[in-house]
Amino acid sequence: MTTLAWVTVAIFVIVYVLIATEWVHRVAAALAGAMLMLLIGATDAEHAFFSPESGVDWNVIVLLIGMMIIVAVLRRTGLFEYLAIWAVKRARGRPYPVLVILVVITAVASSGLDNVTTVLLVAPVTLLVCDRLGLPAAPFLIAEVMASNIGGTATLIGDPPNIIIASKSGLTFNEFLNVLAPIVLILLVVFLGLCRWLFRHAFRHDTAKVARVMAMRERDAITDPRLLTVSLIVLALVLAAFTLHTVLHLEPAVVAIVGGLLLLAVSRLDPDEVTTDVEWHTLVFFAGLFIMVGALVNTGVIAQLSQAATGATEGRLWGxxxxxxxxxxxxxxxVDNIPYVATMSPIVADLVHADGTPQGNVLWWALALGADLGGNATAIGASANVVVLGIAERAGKKITFWEFTKYGLIVTAITVAICIPYLYLRYFQG
Structure with a gap:
């Protein structure tokens, strides 16, 4: 690697340590790292702000702003309180069944929506459930964001890396569903078992608080029926447009921001009040992180790591x-899995072409499973992780880097390990 590449790696590592140790607030660390990358020439304004491969992913930023506005308006209708009471009653107030309900809803929703949108909708409900039952919110939020990354793996549209892989490989929606949905169902069952063990200390509940929630009526939580009706109509249209975005030729970011601004306009709420609920510091953190990762892409660091990893097997398909x-x-x-997959896809395409057999497509599935599930390993491994940490901090339920990561490493190691025999049995047995 060049001297510039080594300096870029050094800056990234230092910033990563600062984020992990929380010696400096993650937003300040990310912005400082982005600034240094610009100053040393590892990236420039053109690449940092306008390049789809190595710059700020404005589609992600704008999508988040639009969905955060929708969530901010929904919060004022009482819908989240309604859903919180409903979930507690269905589980009869028992913490682990509550977690199972929320995790399954999150995983299923993430297979049809992107996982960031899903956690934006589920996290406020979770905070209210935990508050009503006197439970620690962190284990529930961590479980949900991991479930969103697992569930999003199942379909072409569930996780942004899958969309990139589909565009490079030509694989169809049904092929993604056929290959990835079965293993995701297995992983979800395993994950629910892991949650029972990993978060066992969080499942102690206050019977008096449970009794109070069980006595409540869900309908009483709705404070503005008109606004709720309007909000649900707009949300339904946005979700439908997400699903049909390839037919409508509208980017999800465009759909989200149009939906958010439309709802804000018809809600009759004060825009200044609503936009205070937008997680601006999370968006700024994303921007800084995108610029730093883009610098690694620009200087060839990620490409060299990827080529070294694949070259080490000397053409053996299973290896x-x-x-x-x-x-x-x-x-x-x-690093965020979006720029990683964008960098790695051309390399995998060459490997699949060199293999020349239908069996070679296993490499695309290995890339998808590794990138999607690997996002669970650390607090900044996937966009959904960062969003949930921001929501938790804003609610006064801060989740530290290591609190998330100590669970994430276990979940990632086990889920990725399960994928190895699955891919072997599906593509190499017989």
Missing amino acids: TTVLLLGASATLSAI
């Missing part, structure tokens, strides 16, 4: 599959 799965999970835990 390449396992190494690609592991390397993708590892790198996606450190």
Whole structure:
């Protein structure tokens, strides 16, 4: 690597340590790192702000703003309180069944929506459930964001890396569903078992608080029926447009921001009041992180790591599959999986072409599973993780980097390990 590449890596590592140790607030650390990347020439204004491969992903930023506005308006209708009471009653106030309900809803929703949108909708409900039952919010939020990353793996539209892979490989929606949905169902069952063990200390509840919630009526929580009706109509239209975005030729970001601004306009609420609920510091953190990762892309660091990992197998398909799965999970835990997959896709395409058999497509599935599941390993491994940490901090329920990561490493190691025999049995047995 060049001297510039080594300096870029050094800055990234230092910033990563600052974020992990929380010696400096993550927003300040990310912005300082982005500034240094610009100053040393690892990236420039053109790449940092306008490049789809190595700059700020404005589609993600704008999508988040639009969905955060929708969530901010929904919060004022009482809908989240309604859903919180409903979930507690269905589980009869028992913490683990409550977690199972929320995790399954999150995973299923994430397979049809992007996982960031899902956690934006589910996290406020979770905070209210935990508050009503006197439970610690962190284990529930961590479980949900991990479920969103697992569930999003199942379909072409569930996680942004899958969309990138589909565009490079030509694989269809049904092929994604056929190959990835079965293993995701297995992983979800395993994950629910892991939650029972990992978060066992969080399942102690206050019987008096449970009794009070059980005595409540869900309908009484709705404070503005008119606004709720309008909000649900707009939300339904936005979600439908997300699902049909390839037919409508509208980017999800456009759909989200149009929906958010439309709802804000018809809600009759004070825009200044609503926009105070937008997680602006989370958006700024994303921008800084995108610029830093873009600098690693620009200087060739990610490409060299990816090529070294795949080249180590010397063309052996099974060895390449396992190494690609592991390397993708590892790198996606450190850098955001979107730029990683964008960089790695041309390399995988060459490998699949060189193999020349239908069996070679296993490499695409290894890339998808590694990148999607590897995002669970650390607090900044996936966009949904960062969003949930921001929501928790704003609600006064701060989740530290290591609090998330100590669970994430276990979940990632187990889920990725389960994928190895699945891919072997599906593509190499017989």
